[in-house]
Amino acid sequence: MKKLNDKQIFNLKLVMIIIVFFFLLASFYQAVFNPNKVFEMLSYGERASVYFSYFTTQSNYMVLIYLIFALFKKKFFGENPRYILMLATTTYISLTMIVFWVGIAASFGVATYTWYEWVITIFLHLVMPITMIVNYVLTCGKSFYKYEDHHKANLFFISSYMLFYLIFVLVRGHLRFLDDKPVATQFPYEFFNWYEYNGEWMLSAAIVIILSLSISAQYFYIWINNAVYHRKQVKIDARGINELYRLRVIKKYNLKKEKNSIFTRRIFICSLIYSVINLFITTLFFAEAIVNPTPEDRFIYIASSFAFVLIFFFLNVLLISLGYKRNLYIKTVLAIVNLISMFVALFWIIGPVFGMLIGLALIFSKKDLDIPQAKPWLNKIISAKDLT
Secondary structure: OOOOOHHHHHHHHHHHHHHHHHHHHHHHHHHHHOOOHHHOOOOHHHHHHHHHHOHHHHHHHHHHHHHHHHHHHHHHHOOOOOHHHHHHHHHHHHHHHHHHHHHHHHHOOOOOOOHHHHHHHHHHHHHHHHHHHHHHHHHOOOOOOOHHHHHHHHHHHHHHHHHHHHHHHHHHHHHHHHOOOOHHHOOOOHHHOOOOOOHHHHHHHHHHHHHHHHHHHHHHHHHHHHHHHHHHHHHHHHOOOOHHHHHHHHHHHHOOOEEEOHHHHHHHHHHHHHHHHHHHHHHHHHHHHHHOOOOHHHHHHHHHHHHHHHHHHHHHHHHHHHHOOEOOOHHHHHHHHHHHHHHHOOOOOHHHHHHHHHHHHHHHOOEEEOOOOOOHHHOOOOOHHHHO
């Protein structure tokens, strides 16, 4: 098969961008000038407001902007955009695909779609995410990206956009509720509407699930990047070149054995104590809801919180037992568990604050390093001076 030259690759990507642009233009026209019956009573400006309030819309426009930026930066500067931008864009559009097809489409929210609405929907929620994921796999692996560098800085950078989006849709929905706007137009997604029956429970569950998916997707894509990177290094080694670089890679990323510092171990203990207190207080709320008459929506919220807190407690016990002495990325996972538990702690405001402080303390805690030791099969190729 003949390999494409740079000009052909540029033209192919440009055509793809043009196609994406026209599908987004069609979706905008459909939403503003030819809406379904739910939005017909709204003005054109309100229709546009509803259209851009969807995470689907925002994430798809992000993909378009990223593809244009990446294409012309490669064309005129000979380099790709920063890896973190590609990771963020891929994470956002992946969430769009997962949440829509697993949550929204599965609940028959698209049963009344016309054929052209289906075409646009499939393109925005399936074709676009797959396109960005394929682009990520084909262009990642230029360098090794350390997990600890991510959760100390860029994890918050990527997650901050989703936090701002959450604040935006909740404030916007509250204002539209006060203005007595149609219920279907107040919030872009039903699980954000805490005024509905069991709304508090749906909102808390949505935050926990989406945040978990977002963080998991980030580390999954980082794992792909590092796997591709190591695969490229193996190919270089097979050609018998760049031996010194291979030794440097092995030394830097494969030989260090980490162990948790005394401070980190104390934070582990604090995390366990926090999970026990959280479980105890939630159990009291749950027991009271069982014994005394409680409105059904309130009971469901408390029962669901109890289930989540119970899961977080067992996760704490399991993670601490596995990673008390050695890191093995357990520290990062435990930090994420504590941060997520903020949204289901029933002893407000102290509970969420403790969860946040423990999570941040684990993320930014230092670790000790043992003296690096080469694996047996590496002893023949790495001398003592290579390890100093």
